[in-house]
Amino acid sequence: MSSAKDFILEVFPSTVKPELNVKKFVVKDRPSYFVNHLRVPLLSLLISVQVAFISYMYTFKNEILDLHFSLTNSKYRYLVAEILIISSICLVYLRQERKDTLIVMKDIGVQLNSEGSWKHFGNSNERNCFIPQTEIMDLVIHEGFHGFGQVIFYMCILTKTKNAEEDSASNDKNVIKIVFPAFLPRKDILIQVWTQSRQVLFGSSRRYWRRVPGQGLKECK
Incomplete structure (x- = not known):
């Protein structure tokens, strides 16, 4: 049985305009008493x-x-x-309300932030992550297993595979960045975030990447 997932999605700005350059999405628990x-x-x-x-x-x-x-x-x-x-x-x-934040910036990249139930002092790579536009392949919604065989949908950012030298320097070989990892909200929320995020990042084009034999990663539309 799936969990209740009684979360709140906040979008800033709330209007949907194609000319927007920055969009912020916040998923958080409903404020407690x-x-x-x-x-x-x-x-x-x-x-x-x-x-x-x-x-x-x-x-x-x-x-x-x-x-x-x-x-x-x-x-x-x-x-x-x-x-x-x-x-x-x-x-x-x-003590604070936990929340996950996604900030999408046109021609710049994506910022992922995560705040737990207790305030965290200092900067942590596990809680804050910036992904430049040049490294983003696409935003996708996947289906997977969570917990004890629970089937869920989750949104992630696909990034380009780094070479060995870059991997050894950054110590970050994960090419998939999960969005809203603490909440894993339902599909209807993910579709709303996915649609507006791709509109800011890629415009109206259906941009994606695929690996072509002998040519590496190629951008497709």
Whole structure:
């Protein structure tokens, strides 16, 4: 049985015009109750508690430092409370809705971005990938197996095979780049994205590539 796949597709700009040079597609989970209603108030409450706690510690720092050995457990309680407050703030702040993004730029290329359920600091090749226009063969929708024999459709970008020297320099031999890898949305969404993406990249021509014996890759229309 296939999964519910209750995702949201956002398209920027929403209008379909052949002269557009940039198109952005975002697939993400439907916003949860936590993100919509609880995240900001809870984060504000935790920050307020942290500020009040710091003010209390600063006001009574002399009394706290003068505690006798019999009351040293109180010092550890203050430390544990501080750690719990800071940890809670970090967890609430770092939590986010996961999403996959496809940005199609005419005559430039394609940018793939993926964001997980937790904010990621720094740049990761696994999460961000730019494919130049000169390396793109075509955008296709394939049928394959996922999980325990589940048949799904997925959209991918076919890139030209690199030679041995380029492969050794880039350490990237994968010529197929899957679009929306975290979600693998349904076929109706993929067809919409595929149609508009190819319109931006290749215009109205039915462009594709095939390997001709003795001639290598040849562009066909």
